[in-house]
Amino acid sequence: xxxxxxxxxxxxxxxxxxxxxxxxxxxxxxxxxxxxxxxxxxxxxxxxxxxxxxxxxxxxxxxxxxxxxxxxxxxxxxxxxxxxxxxxxxxxxxxxxxxxxxxxxxxxxxxxxxxxxxxxxxxxxxxxxxxxxxxxxxxxxxxxxxxxxxxxxxxxxxxxxxxxxxxxxxxxxxxxxxxxxxxxxxxxxxxxxxxxxxxxxxxxxxxxxxxxxxxxxxxxxxxxxxxxxxxxxxxxxxxxxxxxxxxxxxxxxxxxxxxxxxxxxxxxxxxxxxxxxxxxxxxxxxxxxxxxxxxxxxxxxxxxxxxxxxxxxxxxxxxxxxxxxxxxxxxxxxxxxxxxxxxxxxxxxxxxxxxxxxxxxxxxxxxxxxxxxxxxxxxxxxxxxxxxxxxxxxxxxxxxxx
Amino acid sequence: xxxxxxxxxxxxxxxxxxxxxxxxxxxxxxxxxxxxxxxxxxxxxxxxxxxxxxxxxxxxxxxxxxxxxxxxxxxxxxxxxxxxxxxxxxxxxxxxxxxxxxxxxxxxxxxxxxxxxxxxxxxxxxxxxxxxxxxxxxxxxxxxxxxxxxxxxxxxxxxxxxxxxxxxxxxxxxxxxxxxxxxxxxxxxxxxxxx
Numbered sequence: 001x002x003x004x005x006x007x008x009x010x011x012x013x014x015x016x017x018x019x020x021x022x023x024x025x026x027x028x029x030x031x032x033x034x035x036x037x038x039x040x041x042x043x044x045x046x047x048x049x050x051x052x053x054x055x056x057x058x059x060x061x062x063x064x065x066x067x068x069x070x071x072x073x074x075x076x077x078x079x080x081x082x083x084x085x086x087x088x089x090x091x092x093x094x095x096x097x098x099x100x101x102x103x104x105x106x107x108x109x110x111x112x113x114x115x116x117x118x119x120x121x122x123x124x125x126x127x128x129x130x131x132x133x134x135x136x137x138x139x140x141x142x143x144x145x146x147x148x149x150x151x152x153x154x155x156x157x158x159x160x161x162x163x164x165x166x167x168x169x170x171x172x173x174x175x176x177x178x179x180x181x182x183x184x185x186x187x188x189x190x191x192x193x194x195x196x197x198x199x200x201x202x203x204x205x206x207x208x209x210x211x212x213x214x215x216x217x218x219x220x221x222x223x224x225x226x227x228x229x230x231x232x233x234x235x236x237x238x239x240x241x242x243x244x245x246x247x248x249x250x251x252x253x254x255x256x257x258x259x260x261x262x263x264x265x266x267x268x269x270x271x272x273x274x275x276x277x278x279x280x281x282x283x284x285x286x287x288x289x290x291x292x293x294x295x296x297x298x299x300x301x302x303x304x305x306x307x308x309x310x311x312x313x314x315x316x317x318x319x320x321x322x323x324x325x326x327x328x329x330x331x332x333x334x335x336x337x338x339x340x341x342x343x344x345x346x347x348x349x350x351x352x353x354x355x356x357x358x359x360x361x362x363x364x365x366x367x368x369x370x371x372x373x374x375x376x377x378x379x380x381x382x383x384x385x386x387x388x389x390x391x392x393x394x395x396x397x398x399x400x401x402x
Numbered sequence: 403x404x405x406x407x408x409x410x411x412x413x414x415x416x417x418x419x420x421x422x423x424x425x426x427x428x429x430x431x432x433x434x435x436x437x438x439x440x441x442x443x444x445x446x447x448x449x450x451x452x453x454x455x456x457x458x459x460x461x462x463x464x465x466x467x468x469x470x471x472x473x474x475x476x477x478x479x480x481x482x483x484x485x486x487x488x489x490x491x492x493x494x495x496x497x498x499x500x501x502x503x504x505x506x507x508x509x510x511x512x513x514x515x516x517x518x519x520x521x522x523x524x525x526x527x528x529x530x531x532x533x534x535x536x537x538x539x540x541x542x543x544x545x546x547x548x549x550x551x552x553x554x555x556x557x558x559x560x561x562x563x564x565x566x567x568x569x570x571x572x573x574x575x576x577x578x579x580x581x582x583x584x585x586x587x588x589x590x591x592x593x594x595x596x597x
Binding site for chain 1: 424425426427428430454455456457458460462463464465471473477480484503504505507508509529530531532533540541
């Protein structure tokens with residue numbers, strides 16, 4: 001694929017005013033930066049000449065801590081890597097260690113994992129979709145999103161006792177079995193959210209004022225998305241069908257039926273006829289569609305968990321944890337393992353030296369590479385549209401700074 | 403393309419490329435650090451390989467030497483590869499791959515920030531996670547945590563006040579009394595001056 005030409009001109013680029021250039025420091029305390037992100041914006045009138053992200057305000061050296069605590073003790077730290085979707089963060093780390101250590105999991109553990117991961121994907125997308133609408137001036141959708149997220153938090157509280165940093169997954173399974181009536185609650189949630197999402201679409205996704213703000217803004221062409229290492233909904237918004245769950249299946253995703261929604265901006269029969277491929281609205285629509293796909297997966301998992309309940313208690317598939325030694329010692333070796341999080345591919349590169357601690361543990365997150373593409377995406381936009389790009393990239397700052 | 407065929411293809415051009423057998427995990431291609439840009443450009447641009455996506459870029463301190471690891475992936479052929487270059491601990495330097503993948507920009511800055519690896523011809527090689535005036539390379543195994551940053555203590559408050567606690571109650575009370583007497587005397591002196 002050809003390298004991206006840096007002085008590319010967007011179709012929506014505002015004309016330069018050629019007034020005096022001014023440096024505007026946006027953040028780190030600004031409500032629409034979704035955390036402690038500072039942008040060094042050079043402006044020419046209302047037009048952005050360059051917007052460089054300044055990060056590191058939330059750097060806690062989590063990767064370094066990973067070299068000092070053993071493999072099991074690191075699990076609570078992964079909650080703090082991306083706290084909007086802690087279950088998926090746990091999942092990414094657990095999958096990496098299990099792959100390096102060649103540990104096999106019982107079926108029930110896999111089912112419970114996929115169940116909580118997809119529930120958390122929905123609740124994470126609720127925050128993103130609501131916050132993007134709020135940044136664009138519509139306050140109500142954010143409250144709708146938070147309201148649906150509360151239901152997920154209640155479900156998680158019942159299964160693991162926490163509402164934000166769950167520490168639920170363990171290496172070799174999950175921490176606790178589903179309490180009685182929990183699976184029915186999940187089924188109820190699926191039935192509840194489906195009509196609510198249609199209501200949400202009528203309220204905001206199909207709203208023409210909202211579309212006016214997002215269509216043709218912050219365009220990321222497919223080649224640029226690959227070259228800048230965009231992942232997840234941001235990559236799919238640029239029209240590339242790539243989902244780790246589908247293309248490099250881990251856990252039991254290979255046995256599940258679901259589609260990979262991609263952006264189709266500019267297609268008159270598509271969901272974004274007014275826009276261009278890879279604009280902010282495309283990324284937004286991909287997330288809305290992903291919620292429906294997650295609901296599809298959830299209803300399949302509910303059925304399979306109910307089947308699993310019928311097995312006798314001592315059956316190996318009925319267990320929720322594999323029997324592993326108390327202290328995990330992994331043979332020397334290294335692996336790069338990636339999983340699909342709400343914010344895209346989360347890759348763990350782990351080097352083991354034969355002891356119970358990792359020699360090096362590197363976390364590759366979707367938000368970090370999204371910020372790498374930020375300056376190029378926002379060049380020539382208006383200042384108000386910079387906020388739209390931040391919202392549509394769905395940046396979570398603890399994941400950037402780690 | 404499978405791993406062995408890929409290594410054989412690389413070794414035709416660069417005999418120094420090695421692929422050691424591993425006990426566990428993924429197999430890695432070791433490349434000479436001074437030819438990384440040429441080899442990676444070949445991996446990206448050759449139509450049979452076309453590794454168009456750099457998944458991550460990792461700096462590693464193995465204790466003896468530093469590594470730069472490039473996990474590559476191809477959207478076209480759906481294969482992947484871990485490429486590793488080994489660098490010395492003193493003055494580690496390697497060519498930047500920003501010209502091949504723009505994504506390497508932030509990741510190389512992070513490797514520079516934490517491990518002190520210089521990436522030649524990088525467009526903007528500054529610290530990214532730590533402050534610009536931070537000293538030392540925090541990711542390395544032999545890094546010693548500084549006791550203060552710009553005159554601000556970086557140790558925890560209970561460690562900071564350790565000596566105050568260990569002094570004992572009587573000693574501290576005596577100190578407080580001495581300070582109170584001193585302040586009183588100063589106040590009196592000021593009042594007499596005013597009169």
